[in-house]
Structures are given as structure tokens and as C-alpha cells.
Amino acid sequence: MKNLEPVLIELKDLTKTYGNGDAAFQALKGIDLKIAKGEFVSIMGPSGSGKSTLMNLLGCLDRPTSGSYLYDGIAVENLDSVQLSLLRRFALGFIFQGFNLLARTSAIENVELPLLYRGIKRAKRKEMARDALAQVGLHDKERNTPAELSGGQQQRVAIARAIVTNPSTLFADEPTGNLDTETTGEIMDLLTRLNDDRGITILMVTHEDDVAAYAKRTVRVIDGLVYTDSIHSELTAL
Amino acid sequence: MIIMLGNAFFIALREIRRNLTRAFLTVLGVIIGVSAVVTMVTLGDGTTQAVKNQISDLGSNLMMVRPGSGFGPRARTAGVPNFTEADVDAIRDQVAGVAAIAPVRKASLSTIYLQAARNTQITGSTEDYFSINKWTLSAGRFFSESESRTGQAVAVIGDTVKTELFGSEDPLGQKIRVGQASLQVIGVLKAKGQAGMGDQDDTIVVPLTTMQRRLGGRTSGRDISEISISAEEGYDSDTLISDISSLLRQRRNLQSNQDDDFNVFDTRQIAETLSSSTELMTMLLSAVAAVSLLVGGIGIMNIMLVSVTERTREIGIRLAIGATAKEVLWQFLVEALTLSCVGGIVGIGLAFAFCSLLAPLIQIPFAFNAQINLIAFFFSALVGIVFGFAPARRASRLDPIDALRHE
Ligand SMILES: Nc1ncnc2c1ncn2[C@@H]1O[C@H](COP(=O)(O)OP(=O)(O)OP(=O)(O)O)[C@@H](O)[C@H]1O
Ligand SMILES: [Mg+2]
Numbered sequence: 001m002k003n004l005e006p007v008l009i010e011l012k013d014l015t016k017t018y019g020n021g022d023a024a025f026q027a028l029k030g031i032d033l034k035i036a037k038g039e040f041v042s043i044m045g046p047s048g049s050g051k052s053t054l055m056n057l058l059g060c061l062d063r064p065t066s067g068s069y070l071y072d073g074i075a076v077e078n079l080d081s082v083q084l085s086l087l088r089r090f091a092l093g094f095i096f097q098g099f100n101l102l103a104r105t106s107a108i109e110n111v112e113l114p115l116l117y118r119g120i121k122r123a124k125r126k127e128m129a130r131d132a133l134a135q136v137g138l139h140d141k142e143r144n145t146p147a148e149l150s151g152g153q154q155q156r157v158a159i160a161r162a163i164v165t166n167p168s169t170l171f172a173d174e175p176t177g178n179l180d181t182e183t184t185g186e187i188m189d190l191l192t193r194l195n196d197d198r199g200i201t202i203l204m205v206t207h208e209d210d211v212a213a214y215a216k217r218t219v220r221v222i223d224g225l226v227y228t229d230s231i232h233s234e235l236t237a238l
Numbered sequence: 239m240i241i242m243l244g245n246a247f248f249i250a251l252r253e254i255r256r257n258l259t260r261a262f263l264t265v266l267g268v269i270i271g272v273s274a275v276v277t278m279v280t281l282g283d284g285t286t287q288a289v290k291n292q293i294s295d296l297g298s299n300l301m302m303v304r305p306g307s308g309f310g311p312r313a314r315t316a317g318v319p320n321f322t323e324a325d326v327d328a329i330r331d332q333v334a335g336v337a338a339i340a341p342v343r344k345a346s347l348s349t350i351y352l353q354a355a356r357n358t359q360i361t362g363s364t365e366d367y368f369s370i371n372k373w374t375l376s377a378g379r380f381f382s383e384s385e386s387r388t389g390q391a392v393a394v395i396g397d398t399v400k401t402e403l404f405g406s407e408d409p410l411g412q413k414i415r416v417g418q419a420s421l422q423v424i425g426v427l428k429a430k431g432q433a434g435m436g437d438q439d440d441t442i443v444v445p446l447t448t449m450q451r452r453l454g455g456r457t458s459g460r461d462i463s464e465i466s467i468s469a470e471e472g473y474d475s476d477t478l479i480s481d482i483s484s485l486l487r488q489r490r491n492l493q494s495n496q497d498d499d500f501n502v503f504d505t506r507q508i509a510e511t512l513s514s515s516t517e518l519m520t521m522l523l524s525a526v527a528a529v530s531l532l533v534g535g536i537g538i539m540n541i542m543l544v545s546v547t548e549r550t551r552e553i554g555i556r557l558a559i560g561a562t563a564k565e566v567l568w569q570f571l572v573e574a575l576t577l578s579c580v581g582g583i584v585g586i587g588l589a590f591a592f593c594s595l596l597a598p599l600i601q602i603p604f605a606f607n608a609q610i611n612l613i614a615f616f617f618s619a620l621v622g623i624v625f626g627f628a629p630a631r632r633a634s635r636l637d638p639i640d641a642l643r644h645e
Contacts, residue, residue: 061558062639081637082562088638089560100555100642103548104256114559116245161559 005036007070008169008201009058014067015224016053027053029224030067040195040202042215050224051205052097052173058203059094059171060084072168089117093167095175097205099158101146107133108142111160118165132164133157135190137183151178159187163194170194172204176211188214246568254573261577263541264626268581268618269588271534275614276589276607277596278527282520284593284602289516291603293509299337300370301475301504303329303465303482307497318499321462323446325489329465333481335473340367342464343449347417349442351403358399360416360442362449363466368394370468373443378410378425381445389447393421396441397429416442419452475504531614535621542625546633547644553633554641563634567627574626578619585618586611 016028027050035041043051056062057069060076069076071087079087088094101110111129120128133142136156146154155178162170172191176184192214194200206212213232220227254261305318326341343362348355361367364386381392393414400409409423421444430438444453450461469478479502486500556566589611597604633641 056639059558061642062637082564085557085560085562088558092560094558096558096642100551100558102552102555109252113556116249117556117559117561117565119245 005038007034008037008039008072009033009035010068010070011058012068014054014057014069015065016050016057016062017065026065027224028057028064031221031224031226033219033226033229035201035203038195038199038201039217040192040215041204041217041219042212043203043205043219043221044207044212045221045227047207049221051221053224054221055094055171055173055203055205059092060088061094089114090165091168093162093165093170095155095158095162095170095172097173097177099146099154101154101157101161103147104145106143106145107138107149107157107160110146110157111164114161114165128164129160132160135163136160137186152180152183155179156183156187159190163190163200166198167200169201169203172202174205174207176206176208184211242565243568246565246572249569250572250576253569254576257545260541260545264538264577264622265581265584267534267537267541268578268622269534269585270537271531271618271621272582272585272611272614273588273592274530274534275527275617276586276611277592278523278530279610280589280593280605280607281596281600281602282516282523283605283607284597285519285600286513286516287605288602289512293505293512299469299471299473299475299505300372301467301469301478301482301502303467303486303500303502305463305500307499307501319490320460321465321486321500322459323462324459325486326462326465328489329467329482329485332485333478335470335478335481336467337470338366338370338468340364340370340466341446341462342367342466343446343454343461344463345417345449345454347453349399349403350415351409351412354403354405356399356402358416358440358442360444360449360453362444362446362453364446367443367466370466373430374428376426376428377408378423380425386445386447389445389451391419391421391448391452392424392444394425394427394443395423396427396439396443398437398439399442400426416444417453419448421448421452469504475506479504531617534618538618538621539625542629546629549629550633550636550641550644553630554636554638554644557634557636557638557641566634567630570627570630571623574623575619577626578622581622582615582619586615 011031011033014028014031015026017024017026019025031054043054045051053062057064060071060079064077072091074087076084076087102113108126108129111132112125115125115128130139130142133139136159138153138156138160141149141153144153146157149157155175159172159175162172170191175191176187179187188211191202191204195202202215204211204215212218215232217229217231219229303321305320307318321341323341326339330336330339340363345360345362346357347360349358365380365383367373368380376397378394380394381390385392393416395403395409395414403409403414404412409426412423413420414423415421427439427441427443454461467482469475482502483498486502487498490499492499553566557563593604633644636644
């Protein structure tokens with residue numbers, strides 16, 4: 001099935017080593033992975049196995065130590081920092097494990113931020129930001145700053161900020177880590193819709209099996225290596 | 239490029255508004271530095287200017303002889319005998335290079351005209367006193383040689399005395415009561431203005447004989463407290479001073495092992511004494527100003543360094559959602575420039591207000607010094623920009639994830 005779609009992401013023997021000398025630690029030990037356009041992949045694995053490290057590399061926030069990363073046919077490791085910025089600006093959305101919202105900045109201004117760098121006009125920007133906040137159920141909190149929001153609400157602002165630009169690929173590092181089951185369900189439905197209706201490719205890290213079940217494929221990472229890669233039965237059954 | 243700059247402005251202003259306390263403290267640092275330096279230097283300049291004016295008012299060839307040793311604050315005059323009119327005549331007759339000479343006797347007496355009364359410095363001298371001390375008239379005339387010799391009841395009043403006693407009334411021909419005597423005002427001196435030595439225009443000049451006979455109650459022949467001399471043009475003042483000194487030593491019966499108990503000095507010495515004290519003051523002021531500039535700078539530095547962690551994370555977030563390093567740097571540059579300029583302008587405005595308030599109060603001219611304004615402005619702006627911009631530059635070079643992890 002998935003071979004019908006063109007390949008979007010291709011990793012070959014990707015490694016990441018933190019620090020150097022005696023303190024060096026290899027967090028990724030050679031990842032090989034192919035992801036097609038429009039896929040919804042969950043990445044699972046024990047804590048410290050290298051999931052966030054992998055996501056940061058995929059999201060072009062960090063550079064690999066060795067190996068190659070092709071995104072949509074572009075060799076990412078050859079891009080300079082400006083090109084990486086532009087790739088993030090126009091193609092990628094990222095939901096951080098630790099939210100990373102601007103302090104003392106209202107929810108709507110946080111969500112607007114990526115649009116500002118895309119040069120979108122004020123009125124249109126406000127409209128898109130409101131729309132994104134409404135999608136995550138925060139239409140009544142747009143003036144609140146992060147300090148005035150609960151952990152779950154902050155996470156939803158971070159999600160709104162990542163989807164407001166309608167990116168080609170969405171990277172989500174434990175997007176439901178701070179949410180109750182009900183909100184988790186709503187957010188996962190939203191991600192599924194984005195994947196189904198807009199064809200956004202989604203890579204999502206999670207620890208929970210029932211969250212992973214929303215995805216159509218699960219990659220297990222253990223100790224910096226891909227351990228298993230399974231396509232969900234519902235999908236294979238089709 | 240235009241869009242990028244517009245965006246940088248928008249984001250920078252938003253970021254300033256969002257962190258008003260930080261912005262305020264930064265601006266405060268600039269304000270303190272700029273206003274202190276500009277105020278100090280402007281006041282220092284004004285004082286120097288005032289002293290210069292005063293010295294040029296004295297003329298270049300004026301000399302004074304006073305009893306006592308030392309000049310200025312260190313003068314010792316207690317118990318030292320005054321001069322006699324014979325001393326004055328001797329100098330006039332025996333010393334070469336003296337163009338004009340006038341004996342001076344001073345007393346502070348009550349002065350009354352109708353209801354108005356005040357204490358005024360009365361100077362008794364001869365008609366030459368006016369030309370030696372470069373006095374000119376705004377109305378009336380000086381007293382003549384015969385009026386001086388015969389001790390007529392006439393007076394020439396200074397500008398301050400005129401306004402204080404007569405207001406807008408014409409003083410010429412009016413009688414004023416000075417001490418026990420009634421004197422007729424025959425002339426008004428043109429104002430010389432305020433000076434560090436006090437109000438020069440608060441004076442009444444009468445003939446010496448008049449003073450001796452009608453005002454002072456003459457106690458002895460030794461009643462000349464000062465001798466005013468103008469030297470001939472081009473005559474060496476050092477020779478003149480030593481000639482006058484040796485004559486007076488002889489007349490005052492000083493032995494060769496005794497020090498002078500009088501003092502001869504010329505405008506150059508007065509100028510040197512005055513300018514050495516203003517130089518000292520300017521140096522002190524500059525030191526205070528430099529410290530303020532430093533304090534302001536350290537204030538800015540502190541604020542910037544304290545917020546580096548937060549700002550580095552901010553940069554990480556901006557880079558992560560697609561800003562380029564250049565865009566982030568423009569934002570920070572605009573922020574730093576805006577704060578520095580606001581602080582600089584407010585600081586200069588404040589200094590201007592201080593100076594225009596203080597200058598008349600301490601009686602100096604208000605001289606606007608554009609150069610020091612610019613220097614203070616640019617120094618503070620530089621501190622603001624360097625400390626606002628340098629951390630931003632470092633952070634924007636990091637990979638976004640490293641900036642985000644900064645602690
Ligand atoms: N900046 C860093 N410097 C040094 N070591 C790091 C750094 N970041 C991560 N590591 C190490 O790399 C390994 C993988 O970290 P990573 O954050 O990718 O784990 P994770 O799978 O996301 O874990 P979790 O499920 O807890 O989020 C860990 O052992 C961690 O200690
Ligand atoms: Mg993680």
C-alpha cells in the first residue's frame with residue numbers, strides 16, 4: 001500500500017552523538033527509516049531511547065553526526081542554516097515535548113508567530129490563529145499567557161502553533177503527554193483529520209498504546225536503533 | 239528586505255511592550271548616563287565661561303595692591319596696616335609705567351531713598367577709578383577732578399543699586415542718604431553683571447574726600463585699603479610689580495628679613511587663580527559624570543545579562559518555527575536601538591531641563607555643547623547595543639535545539 005505514495009523522508013544510517021571525548025554519548029546508533037507522503041507514524045520506545053533526538057533531527061532543529069537524511073528529495077545535511085530555517089518555515093511543523101511557548105505572550109500571539117515570519121498580513125493572520133485555537137478547543141483563551149494556562153492548555157497552544165501554517169509534515173513529540181483521556185481523544189481526532197483531509201504527514205512520539213493506535217504505522221526505537229517497524233492490521237486489512 | 243525590516247520593527251516593538259520592566263530599566267541606564275554627563279559638562283562649561291567673562295571685564299593691564307599677604311582664599315589681612323594717600327602719590331611719581339592710579343577705601347553702609355533701604359558697598363576713590371576699572375555709564379556723568387578734590391556730596395551708583403532703590407524712577411539728581419550723609423546721584427554705571435566675586439553692580443562710588451569727611455569719620459591717615467593701578471600699554475608687568483613692591487617695602491619700613499605685608503597682583507594672576515579653581519571643579523564634575531556613565535552602562539549590562547537565558551530560549555523558539563538568524567538579529571538590533579535612542583533623547587531633554595534651571599541659579603551662562611551631547615548619547619547607545627546585541631548574535635548562531643536547551 002504505502003509504496004504507492006512517493007517517499008518523503010529517507011534516513012540512512014543516521015547517528016547522533018552528544019558531547020565528545022570521554023563524555024561522548026551516542027543517542028542514535030544508525031537509524032534507517034523510510035516514510036511516504038501522507039503517512040501517520042507513531043514512534044514508541046522506552047524513556048531515553050532516543051525518540052526526541054530522532055524527532056529533532058527529522059524536524060531540522062539539530063544536525064546529525066553522520067548518515068544521510070533526504071527530505072522530499074533534498075539532502076538536508078547539505079543545507080546551510082538559512083535554508084534549514086526556510087525549510088522549517090514553509091514545510092515543517094513541530095510540537096515540542098516541553099511546549100516552548102514565548103513567555104508573557106498571549107496564546108493568539110504565540111500561534112501567530114510562524115505566520116509573521118511567512119509574511120502573512122495582520123487580518124489574515126488573526127483569522128488563521130483564531131481558527132487554529134478553535135480547532136484545539138481554546139477559542140475562549142486567546143488572550144491568556146502561558147502562565148495563565150494549564151499544562152494541557154499550553155500543550156494545545158503549542159499544537160495550534162504547529163498546525164496553523166498547514167505544514168506538509170507535522171512532528172509531534174508526545175503531543176498528548178499532559179492531556180486527560182477526553183482531550184487526548186479530541187486532539188488525536190484532530191490529528192487524524194489533518195492526516196486524512198489535508199494529507200499532512202504526521203510523525204508522533206508517544207508512550208501510550210491507545211494513542212499510538214490512532215496512527216497507521218508504529219516504529220519502535222530501543223537504545224538508539226529501530227527495533228520493530230509495523231504497519232497496523234486495520235491498514236493491512238484494507 | 240523592506241518586509242523583513244518592517245517585520246523586525248513590529249516584532250521588536252511587541253517584544254519591548256511585553257517586557258516593559260526590562261525596557262524601562264535599560265532606558266533608565268541610558269538616561270542616567272546621558273543626563274549626568276551632559277548636565278555636568280554643560281554646567282562646567284558655563285562656569286568656565288563665566289570666569290572668562292569676568293576676567294576679560296577686568297581688562298588686561300589692571301593691577302591691584304592690597305595689604306596683607308597671599309591672595310584669594312589664603313589671604314591674611316588681620317592687623318596689617320593699610321596704605322596712605324602719600325603711598326599712592328609716591329607710586330604715581332616714582333614708578334615708571336603707571337598710566338593711572340587710584341586710592342580705594344571701602345565701607346558697607348546703609349543706603350536709603352524714600353522708603354527703600356539696603357546695605358551697599360561704598361567705594362571712595364578718585365575720578366581715575368572709573369577708567370582703571372573699565373566702568374562705563376548708562377546715564378549721567380562721573381564726578382570731576384574738582385568735585386573729588388573738594389569732597390562734594392555726589393555719588394555714582396551701580397545698576398543693582400539703581401533698580402533696588404529707584405525701581406523704574408529716574409535716579410539722576412535725586413538725593414540718597416548714605417550713612418549719615420545725603421548725597422546727590424549724578425551718574426549710573428552700566429551693568430557688568432554677576433560674577434563669582436559677587437554682584438559687581440551692587441556698588442556706590444563717591445569721591446574719596448567725600449567719604450573721609452562726610453561718611454567714614456576718618457580715624458587715621460592710613461585709610462586706603464586698596465590701590466587700583468592701570469599699567470601703560472606694553473609695559474612689563476613683572477618689572478612694574480617689583481618696582482611697586484620695593485617702593486612700598488621702603489615706605490612701610492620693612493627690614494630685608496621681613497616678608498611683604500602687602501600684595502601686588504595683576505589680572506594675569508587673578509585669571510590664573512580663578513581658572514585653576516574652575517579647572518579643579520571641571521575635573522571633579524567630569525569624574526562624577528564618568529562614574530554616572532559607568533553606572534548607567536553597568537545597569538544596562540546587568541539587565542541584558544540577566545535576561546540572556548530567557549532571550550536565548552526566545553531565539554531558539556523563533557528559529558525553530560522558521561525565523562532565520564538574520565531576522566532574529568534585526569529584531570534585537572531594532573530593540574536595542576529603540577531603547578537606546580529613547581533613553582538618549584529623554585536623557586538629553588532631562589539634562590537640558592536641569593541646566594536651564596540650574597544655570598541661572600548659580601549665575602552662569604547656559605552653553606549648549608553639542609559635542610558632549612553626541613558623545614554621551616553614542617556611548618550609552620553603544621553599551622545598549624553591544625550588550626543587547628552580542629548575546630543575541632551568539633544565540634542566533636546556535637542550532638535551534640541548542641538555543642532551546644540553554645540554561
Ligand atoms: N543535549 C544532550 N546532551 C547529552 N546527552 C543527551 C542530550 N540530549 C539527550 N541526551 C541523551 O540522549 C538519550 C536520548 O535522549 P532523548 O531525549 O532522545 O530520549 P527520549 O527517547 O525522547 O526519552 P523520553 O521518552 O524520556 O522523552 C538520553 O540518554 C539522553 O540522556
Ligand atoms: Mg523525549
